[in-house]
Amino acid sequence: MTSAPTVEAGGATTEAPPLEVRGLVKRYGELVAVGGVDVTVNAGDVYGYLGPNGAGKTTSLRMMLGLIRPTEGTVRVFGSDPQETVRALKGVAGFVEAPTFYPYLTGRRNLELLAAFDGGDAASRIGEALDAVELAERAGDRVGGYSHGMRQRLGIAAALLRDPRLLLLDEPTTGLDPGGMRDMRVLIQRLAAQGITIVLSSHLLAEVEEVCNRVAIVRKGRIVYEGEIADLKRAAGMTYRLATTNHERALAVCRAQPGVSDVRERGGEISLVAEERAVAELSQALVEAGALITALAPQRATLEELFFSLTEEGAGEAPALDAEPVEAGR
Amino acid sequence: MSATSAAPSLGGVRPAARGRPNVWTVYRWELTKLRYQKRTYLGLGAAAIVPILFVLAIHFQHHRHGGDFAFSSYLDRSGLAVPLVILLFGAIWLFPLITALVAGDIVASEDHNGTLKTVLTRSLERHQIFLGKALTAATYAVAAILLDGTIAVGAGIVVSGFHSLQSLSGTIVSAPKALELVYVSLLIYLIPILTIVAIGLMLSVITRNSAAAVVGTLMISLLFQLIGILPGLGGTVPYLLSTQFNAWQGFLRTPTDWAPIVRAVWVCALYAIPAFGAAYIVFLRRDVAGG
Numbered sequence: 001m002t003s004a005p006t007v008e009a010g011g012a013t014t015e016a017p018p019l020e021v022r023g024l025v026k027r028y029g030e031l032v033a034v035g036g037v038d039v040t041v042n043a044g045d046v047y048g049y050l051g052p053n054g055a056g057k058t059t060s061l062r063m064m065l066g067l068i069r070p071t072e073g074t075v076r077v078f079g080s081d082p083q084e085t086v087r088a089l090k091g092v093a094g095f096v097e098a099p100t101f102y103p104y105l106t107g108r109r110n111l112e113l114l115a116a117f118d119g120g121d122a123a124s125r126i127g128e129a130l131d132a133v134e135l136a137e138r139a140g141d142r143v144g145g146y147s148h149g150m151r152q153r154l155g156i157a158a159a160l161l162r163d164p165r166l167l168l169l170d171e172p173t174t175g176l177d178p179g180g181m182r183d184m185r186v187l188i189q190r191l192a193a194q195g196i197t198i199v200l201s202s203h204l205l206a207e208v209e210e211v212c213n214r215v216a217i218v219r220k221g222r223i224v225y226e227g228e229i230a231d232l233k234r235a236a237g238m239t240y241r242l243a244t245t246n247h248e249r250a251l252a253v254c255r256a257q258p259g260v261s262d263v264r265e266r267g268g269e270i271s272l273v274a275e276e277r278a279v280a281e282l283s284q285a286l287v288e289a290g291a292l293i294t295a296l297a298p299q300r301a302t303l304e305e306l307f308f309s310l311t312e313e314g315a316g317e318a319p320a321l322d323a324e325p326v327e328a329g330r
Numbered sequence: 331m332s333a334t335s336a337a338p339s340l341g342g343v344r345p346a347a348r349g350r351p352n353v354w355t356v357y358r359w360e361l362t363k364l365r366y367q368k369r370t371y372l373g374l375g376a377a378a379i380v381p382i383l384f385v386l387a388i389h390f391q392h393h394r395h396g397g398d399f400a401f402s403s404y405l406d407r408s409g410l411a412v413p414l415v416i417l418l419f420g421a422i423w424l425f426p427l428i429t430a431l432v433a434g435d436i437v438a439s440e441d442h443n444g445t446l447k448t449v450l451t452r453s454l455e456r457h458q459i460f461l462g463k464a465l466t467a468a469t470y471a472v473a474a475i476l477l478d479g480t481i482a483v484g485a486g487i488v489v490s491g492f493h494s495l496q497s498l499s500g501t502i503v504s505a506p507k508a509l510e511l512v513y514v515s516l517l518i519y520l521i522p523i524l525t526i527v528a529i530g531l532m533l534s535v536i537t538r539n540s541a542a543a544v545v546g547t548l549m550i551s552l553l554f555q556l557i558g559i560l561p562g563l564g565g566t567v568p569y570l571l572s573t574q575f576n577a578w579q580g581f582l583r584t585p586t587d588w589a590p591i592v593r594a595v596w597v598c599a600l601y602a603i604p605a606f607g608a609a610y611i612v613f614l615r616r617d618v619a620g621g
Contacts, residue, residue: 092451104363116355117355117359
């Protein structure tokens, strides 16, 4: 794998990050699809780009690949702008939405076409790319007869032809059965282990939590958190499950209690986020209010809970982090 | 796919890199793709079969009605008249439609199917992809016209023989010379046909819809013919695209009448250059969000 090109910055030579996005905006008339995104993906990252449907993930990825022009802002891929020349995408591969191929050509023929469009020695990688995604036996079949999962795998094979240093994958497990999803995750992890930087757009939180080390969480075209998953969890505080003898009163106490946040009803119980000291004070307040505690159990916050707390209507911004400042609402 | 599959190793020893892809790379693969698409054979099939059906129709109509068909006496004298008569009739909708089948589809279908975004993220610049596609559409149109003309010559010779031809000036042209004039006429016919290609490409890029681009191209062609027959618009006739489909007739006069041919060149350029330019600019600048 070749190293990223270097850029001169203030007289010092620094290595350009695989992906650097600043102030990215895409507007379609009145509709703001992407509302000012800043993202930095470092070499070796497996970067989750998380958000609910319609959050602007795919639009962002299209701009990163030079398919659509930003209304404002910049995208730099290894220091180059993919809007200026497709050569900026050297060492970059991936797909947006479902990978698409010519249905009347065979899988191998499709890869031959794409390898020809890549030039260099891409054609020499067709065999091993097909082997990597276990499509060699079906490579002679027309893509029109492929299942969705096979097309996803062919999409990965097409990306591998470019000997990528940065892979941009948009919902790569969408539409796959559980076995296919597991295999895709394993393949992504293996590619990451080979040193490929990966940006993975997804709304599947378990997938991102399993595969990625860093995430950007997008809501309505804006990033509400960017950083390490571990930092997000640590800063978000501990989640507790609470059951009392008086549910309604307990809810009111929790919502009024300083240091307690994200109070939710969950199947007759209450979930809340709080620091240890705040929990002790909450216990006392509950007893004083006549809501006797029958259960108060700490639970490790999942990425899913954090995701919903950041992306649902009325959600606040990301919790403050010591290690990395929250980049919200840009 | 199993977890144990080996991804291609990176940074390993690779064969020597080959050259960068270019317009000709796109052109070769676009031609390959045409070979696998039904519409290719639909258009070429029509170009091939129409002359045969035409000759058969003329042959039987002639015997049934005693040669009352407008061109039957001309056609009886030499099979070399057949391709020229088909050029006359084909300008109405046949050749514009055959041309539009590929020119109108070549960008729009890729946009609709999402394959455009696949190829645009490889190592080819947008202008290279566009020019490769434009060349392919033009090649297809040229192939269709030449195929049609060649089959018309063959079918005409089978029915009416390889004989001298009476020119539009009334002079007799020897069979070999007439054959040469037929192919020169076909080449002149390509001037408005390539203009149709440019219009088809423009609609293909702008509408992003294959059916709309194909039908739209045909409609534009028919619109020119409609304008040509509307009362009060006679002054526009020499400058209509439809008129340029008759420029080849200048070669069938003695001496050659160059005026319609020269006019066809610049009139067609007036239509083709803006259409091609619009298609080119829009293709280069547009957002690719379909598929």
